[in-house]
Amino acid sequence: MNPARRRRILLIALEAGVPLAVLAGWWVWSVGADSFYFPALPTILTTFADTWLFERVGSDVVPSLARLAAGFGIAVVAGVAIGTALGLSPVARRVAGPLVEFGRAVPPPALLPFGMLVLGVGDAMKVFVIAVVCLWPVLLNTVDGVRGVDPTMLDTARVYGIGGLERLRRIVWPSALPQVFAGMRTSLSLALILMVISEMVASTEGIGYFVLESQRSFAIAEMWSGIVLLGVLGYLLNAALALLERRVLRWHRAALASALR
Amino acid sequence: MLEVNGLSKTYGEGERTTRALAELSFTVAEGEFVCVVGPSGCGKTTLLRCMAGLLPPTSGSVSLRGHVVAGPPEQVGFVFQEYSRSLMPWLSVRDNIALPLRHKRLGKAERTRLVEEAVESVGLTGFIDHFPWELSGGMQQRVAIARALAYEPEILLMDEPFASVDAQTRADLEDLVLRVRKDYGVTVVFVTHDIDEAVYLGDRVVVLTQPPTTVQEVLAVNLPEPRDQVETKELPEFAHLRAHVFRAIKRRQELRPAT
Known part of the structure; x- marks a missing residue:
């Protein structure tokens, strides 16, 4: 076996082994600790299976994820639309600059009281808060991406009479897509955070609500099972987005690699 | 003229x-x-x-x-010096060449014919479904020339x-x-x-x-x-x-x- 191959196998073993070792350590320690705040890991896992597989999926997980998806989706569409307009027009950029800087500087949870006041404590308020927080990374990255389109490509479009929507769809958007994805990755993490916070502040269902309610009723194992679920969901959502990015931006990685060759 | x-x-x-x-x-x-x-x-x-x-x-x-x-x-057709920046890396050779033809009022068959003829005339027939970054610099410039030719400029x-x-590619x-x-x-x-x-x-x-x-x-x-x-x-x-x-x-x- 050559050294490079051996090194790769070692790294993969470590990648899988370290989390398993941490898990095993937690298991052993928590079983022995007999702590009120840190229930034994087997207890948490049993509770997890009892609670989430699949009893509360329809009542808590689905509403949570639906709000996350709606807020994130609205933010991506609006962020790309507004970001494209600002990216294409220096005047619009100048005019909107202070507003954008202010908007993204407002800490998103500060919008919760306003959202509750105007939209009540229902889904609309939560989707609104998630959408607002997700908007900025997508918007700012889209502006950068659209501004960064290679001038030679734009000249090519002009010479060959490619204009309007055709120019956006075939040249500007594909070229900006790597940056749009970078914004989406940031936004997705923020979306999960705001999903939980909005459910803790004002809700009667959802995973965030469940975690807080469990804590208030001293159901510590249930609380932990909710935290574990949120971690797993965040991990899976990020992995799904990364997979999508790998497929959609295959040309981008390959072109970078060939430029370095 | x-x-x-x-x-x-x-x-x-x-x-x-x-x-x-x-x-x-x-x-x-x-x-x-x-x-x-x-x-x-x-x-x-x-x-x-x-x-x-x-x-x-x-x-x-x-x-x-x-x-x-x-x-x-x-x-007018135009061939830029920077071939790698004038071809779209997200489009195949075929789609790069067809891109300027989309808004010319041509039938699908006519468009395909123009693209394939241009690819053949620059000697890239076997590479029509490749992407620009899979080709050498000289081949990329051939694609740019084919794109200009398919556009049928005067x-x-x-x-x-x-x-x-390089010198040999240049002579070719x-x-x-x-x-x-x-x-x-x-x-x-x-x-x-x-x-x-x-x-x-x-x-x-x-x-x-x-x-x-x-x-x-x-x-x-x-x-x-x-x-x-x-x-x-x-x-x-x-x-x-x-x-x-x-x-x-x-x-x-x-x-x-x-x-």
Whole structure:
């Protein structure tokens, strides 16, 4: 076996082994600790299976994820639309600059009281808060991406009479897509955070609500099972987005690699 | 067919004014292959961009068949020096070439025919479904040429298209351009800083001066057709012509104070 191959196998073993070792350590320690705040890991896992597989999926997980998806989706569409307009027009950029800087500087949870006041404590308020927080990374990255389109490509479009929507769809958007994805990755993490916070502040269902309610009723194992679920969901959502990015931006990685060759 | 008339281009304002082109005039006849050669930094690219309607002139004009060029005319194809930045890496060779054809009112079959013919004429038939980044630099420039040909331009503007490929590839591409120019019956304006290339390819060579750039001399090249990389370059006339162009550029440089 050559050294490079051996090194790769070692790294993969470590990648899988370290989390398993941490898990095993937690298991052993928590079983022995007999702590009120840190229930034994087997207890948490049993509770997890009892609670989430699949009893509360329809009542808590689905509403949570639906709000996350709606807020994130609205933010991506609006962020790309507004970001494209600002990216294409220096005047619009100048005019909107202070507003954008202010908007993204407002800490998103500060919008919760306003959202509750105007939209009540229902889904609309939560989707609104998630959408607002997700908007900025997508918007700012889209502006950068659209501004960064290679001038030679734009000249090519002009010479060959490619204009309007055709120019956006075939040249500007594909070229900006790597940056749009970078914004989406940031936004997705923020979306999960705001999903939980909005459910803790004002809700009667959802995973965030469940975690807080469990804590208030001293159901510590249930609380932990909710935290574990949120971690797993965040991990899976990020992995799904990364997979999508790998497929959609295959040309981008390959072109970078060939430029370095 | 194409007329450059008193073309001037000035960059900047006031104290920092740079005159890139000054009262530059020449004409290109139907079906002609005109090479524009000049010292580096003499505004060759600026001239070609004005001719393509990508850059508005400060004064003077470019006319195509009697119409003043105000924006990129439909009859013009353009091959950029930076092939890797003018091809779209997210599109295959086929889609890159088809991209400019989408808004021409053509049937699907007609469009496919144009694309496949152009790919065949630049010798890339087996690579039609590859992506640009899977191809070498010379092959990428072939794709850019095929894209221009499929567009069926009446006039093809080429901006130092072979400046960044190796010598052997360059010779192949030069012969390719001579061949497709005949096949497609297209008028060509070819900008280069390479004197040999200009004399080898052109029916006429327009020699430019240092900035502020104007036309130093227009030279008819009466070398026998078809041109051949070995035989043509062996001819005493070829050596004579390239020496003549070289001296013309050199002489003007010596007249200027050293910078």
